[in-house]
Amino acid sequence: MSKEMKDKMVPRLRFPEFREAGEWEGVQLRELGQLVSGLTYTPDDVREDGLLVLRSSNIQNGVIVLDDCVYVTPEIKGANPTMPNDILICVRNGSKNLIGKNALIPKGLPRCTHGAFMTVFRSKSPQFVHQLFQTDSYYTQVSSDLGATINSINGSQFIKYKFFVPNPKEQQKIADCLSSLDDLITTQNQKLEALKTHKKGLMQQLFPAEGETVPRLRFSEFREAGEWSPYPLGEISRFSSGGTPSKEVAEYWGGSIPWISASSMYDTKINKSELNVTALAIGNGTRITKKGSLLILVRGSMLFNRVPIGIATVDVAFNQDVKALEVNASIFELFLLYQLISFESRIQINETGIGAGKIETDDLKNLVVFIPTKAEQQKIADCLSSLDDLITAQSQKLDALKIHKKGLMQQLFPNPNEIEE
Numbered sequence: 001m002s003k004e005m006k007d008k009m010v011p012r013l014r015f016p017e018f019r020e021a022g023e024w025e026g027v028q029l030r031e032l033g034q035l036v037s038g039l040t041y042t043p044d045d046v047r048e049d050g051l052l053v054l055r056s057s058n059i060q061n062g063v064i065v066l067d068d069c070v071y072v073t074p075e076i077k078g079a080n081p082t083m084p085n086d087i088l089i090c091v092r093n094g095s096k097n098l099i100g101k102n103a104l105i106p107k108g109l110p111r112c113t114h115g116a117f118m119t120v121f122r123s124k125s126p127q128f129v130h131q132l133f134q135t136d137s138y139y140t141q142v143s144s145d146l147g148a149t150i151n152s153i154n155g156s157q158f159i160k161y162k163f164f165v166p167n168p169k170e171q172q173k174i175a176d177c178l179s180s181l182d183d184l185i186t187t188q189n190q191k192l193e194a195l196k197t198h199k200k201g202l203m204q205q206l207f208p209a210e211g212e213t214v215p216r217l218r219f220s221e222f223r224e225a226g227e228w229s230p231y232p233l234g235e236i237s238r239f240s241s242g243g244t245p246s247k248e249v250a251e252y253w254g255g256s257i258p259w260i261s262a263s264s265m266y267d268t269k270i271n272k273s274e275l276n277v278t279a280l281a282i283g284n285g286t287r288i289t290k291k292g293s294l295l296i297l298v299r300g301s302m303l304f305n306r307v308p309i310g311i312a313t314v315d316v317a318f319n320q321d322v323k324a325l326e327v328n329a330s331i332f333e334l335f336l337l338y339q340l341i342s343f344e345s346r347i348q349i350n351e352t353g354i355g356a357g358k359i360e361t362d363d364l365k366n367l368v369v370f371i372p373t374k375a376e377q378q379k380i381a382d383c384l385s386s387l388d389d390l391i392t393a394q395s396q397k398l399d400a401l402k403i404h405k406k407g408l409m410q411q412l413f414p415n416p417n418e419i420e421e
Contacts, residue, residue, distance in 0.1 A: 008023035008024060008025055008026065008164070009023060009024050009026075009164045009414035009415075009416075010023050010024060010414060011024070011411060011412050011413055011414050012410075012411050013408075013411035013412055014170075014412075015170070015173050015174075017173075018166065018167075018169075018170045018173070021166065021167060021170060024164040024165055024166045024414055025164065025165060025166075026162055026163070026164050027162070027163060027164075027165055028159065028160050028161065028162055029121075029158065029159045029160065029161040029162075029163065030159040030160065032123050032124075032125065032129055032132075032163075032165070033121050033122050033123030033124065033126075033129060034121070034122055034123075034159075035119050035120065035121055035122075035155050035158065035159060036080045036082075036086070036114075036119065036120040036121075036122055037080065037116075037119060037155070038080075038113070038114045038115045038116040038117065038118045038119060038120075039053060039072070039076070039078055039079045039080070039113050039114065039115055039116060040078065040116040041053065041072050041076060041115070041116075045072040045073055045076055046070060046071065046072055047071045047072060047073055048071065049071050050071040050072055050073050050074050051071060051072050051073065051074045051076065051079060051111060051112065051113060052066075052069055052070075052071055052109070052110050052111065052112035052113070053070045053071065053072055053112065053113055053114065053115050054082065054088055054105075054112055054113070054114040054115065054118060055068075055070065055114070055115045055117065055118060056090045056093055056098055056101070056117060056118065058088075059088060059090065059101055059102065059103045061186075061189050062101075062102075062103055062134075062182070062185075062186075063103050063104075063106075063186055064088065064103050064104075064105055064106060064109070066109075070115075074111075079113040080113055080114075080120070081111065081112070081113055082105055082109075082112050082113060082114055082120055083105070083122070084105055084106060084107040084108075084109075085104060085105065085126040085127070086104075086105045086120045086121070086122050086126070087102055087103070087104055087105070087120065087121040087122075087123070087126060087129060087130050087133060088102060088103050088104075088105055088114055088118055088119075088120055089101070089102040089118060089119050089120070089121060089133070089153075090102070090117065090118055091117065091118060091119045091152055091153040091155070091158070092116075092117040092151065092152035092153070093117060093151055093152075094151065095151065096146055096151045099142060099146060099151050099152065099153060100133075100138070100139060100142035100153065102121075102130070102133045104126060104127070104130045105120075119155060119158075121133075125168065125171050125172070125175070127172075127175035127176075127179055128165075128171040128172065128174060128175040130175075131174065131175055131178045131179075131409070131413075132163050132165075132413075134178075134409065135163075135409060135413050136410075136415075137163065137413070137415075137416055138161070138163075141161045141162075145157055145158070162416070164413070164414045164416070174412055177408075177412070178405065178408070178409065178412070181401065181404070181405045181408070182405075184401055185398065185401050185402060185405065188394065188397055188398045188401055189398055191394055192391065192394045192395055192398055195387065195390055195391050195394055196391060198387070199384065199387045199388075199391065202217075202383075202384070202387070203338060203341065203342040203384065204342060205217035206218075206338075206342075206380050206383070206384070207338075207339050207342045207343070207370070208228060208370050210346065213227040213228055213230065213370060214227050214228055215228075219376070219379050219380075221379075222372065222373075222375075222376045222379070225372065225373060225376060228370035228371055228372045229370065229371050229372075230368050230369070230370055230371075231368065231369055231370075231371055232365060232366050232367065232368055232369075233325070233340075233364060233365055233366070233367045233368075233369055234364075234365025234366065236327065236328045236330075236331050236336075236369070236371070237294070237325040237326060237327045237328065237331075237336075238325070238326045239323055239324070239325060239361060239364075239365065240287060240289055240323065240324040240325075240326070241287075241320060241323060241324075242260075242286055242287060242317065242318035242319045242320055242321075242322050242323075242324065243285045243286045243287065243319060243320050244285055244286065244319050244320060245277060245281040245284055245285030245286050246284075246285055249284075251278060251280050252277055252278055252280055252281035252284060252285065253275065253276070253277060253278070253281070254276060254278065255276050255277050255278030255279065255280075255281070256276060256278075257276055257277050257278065257279065257281075257282070257288065257315065257316065257317050258270075258271065258272050258273035258276055258314065258316045258317070259273050259275045259276060259277045259281075259286065259316070259317045259318065259319065260273055260295060260312075260316050260317065260318040260319065260322055261273070261275075261318070261319045261321060261322065262297055262300045262302055262308070262321055262322075265295065265297050265302075265308035265310055265322070266308070267310060268309075268310050268311065268337070268341075268388060269310060269311060269313045269388075270295055270310040270311065270312050270313065270316065271312070271313040271314045271316075273316070277317050281317065282317060286317040286318065286319065287317065287318075288315055288316065288317050289312060289315070289316060289317075289318060289324035289326065290312070290315055290326065291312055291313060291314050291315050292311065292312065292326075292327070292333045293311070293312045293316075293324045293325060293326050293327075293333075294309065294310070294311055294312075294324070294325040294327065294333065294336065294337055294340070295309070295310050295311070295312055295316075295318060295322055295323070295324055295325075296308070296309050296322065296323045296325065296340070296359070296364065297309075297321060297322055298321060298322065298323050298358065298359040298361070298364070299320075299321040299352075299356060299357070299358045299359070300321055300356050300357065301355055301356045301357065302357075303349050303356070303357030303358070303359065304349065304357050306344065307344045307347050307349070307359070309337065309340050309341050309344070310337070311333060311334065311337050312324075323361065323364065330371075330374065331371060331377070332374060332377040332378055332381055334381035334384075334385060335377035335378070335380055335381040336369065338380065338381060338384045339369055339370070340369070343367070343369065346367065347359060347363070347364065347367060348360070348363045
């Protein structure tokens with residue numbers, strides 16, 4: 001072993017029975033297991049069923065999911081079967097952010113292999129190594145390996161990654177502790193996803209299906225209230241376009257007014273942004289829309305995945321990729337917000353020819369929505385808003401667990417940056 005590999009460390013937090021167990025030892029990843037290469041296949045090899053090929057999309061939130069599956073003929077050559085407790089790793093992807101993401105393969109999967117953009121790390125202590133692959137040290141080494149143009153990890157370099165490890169018994173103790181936290185995080189994430197699925201299904205029932213004028217599910221006091229009235233969106237709301245203030249004028253930036261762009265539209269309730277503008281910027285490149293306005297992203301590559309729609313919970317400014325809708329007083333804003341979200345598939349997305357999508361203003365203005373009495377609007381909005389509050393609470397619990405685990409890992413694993421030169 002080289003002199004560099006003789007560096008030893010101890011973590012800041014240690015289980016009582018290991019406090020006198022000595023320093024952790026620096027090792028290369030090759031000493032903890034081996035890589036198993038992935039399968040190269042062609043469209044002609046793909047089948048409706050057969051041998052499952054695990055890909056990057058099968059790793060979600062740190063666990064293996066089988067929502068998006070590809071199968072190939074079982075007789076294909078070059079397939080290396082995966083095994084329970086193998087660690088599946090994304091080593092090549094169009095998105096640099098996905099390189100290095102990994103998950104432990106559980107028991108009970110159908111017979112499977114993994115694709116050529118993936119690799120498997122097979123270890124005698126897989127639970128501990130899997131936790132090593134969640135550390136800052138791991139992702140720092142991944143990041144330093146990525147080229148400027150090719151988003152990939154070279155296998156021969158990957159197995160040279162350096163980590164500090166204790167004796168096998170201490171490894172197991174750490175793995176058991178962190179794995180129990182992973183189980184809590186997974187359970188919490190499942191609760192969150194179940195709430196989101198419930199909300200999506202409920203929205204499909206609470207708003208009219210395409211070609212209908214009343215919803216399939218109606219609160220009892222409104223079942224005899226008659227049909228909902230159809231209106232083009234442009235008749236019940238006023239549209240505004242935004243803009244970008246000059247980046248060369250410092251006085252326009254750094255104020256207290258959130259400036260909304262695509263990167264700010266991940267939440268339904270919008271009140272913050274990565275960039276803020278000053279009052280001086282209003283009228284000098286951007287404009288302001290009042291609290292309660294609906295915001296719809298109308299341009300950008302994000303539109304091919306979803307149409308971000310939200311409501312401003314404070315006065316905000318916005319850029320040219322966003323439309324603001326100030327709704328008529330006869331319409332309850334939250335009601336219209338939820339209806340537009342449920343009607344997302346009815347909004348036409350056009351390709352711009354540069355890899356981005358665009359929603360034409362006229363198409364949006366001509367989108368037909370359905371309006372009941374304001375009392376029924378309020379009832380529906382209150383129901384869905386209460387579900388949003390539950391989703392937010394569950395999301396906060398999930399974030400708290402992740403923060404707790406991250407902090408615990410920083411204590412349980414030595415920090416290589418603390419090595420004395």
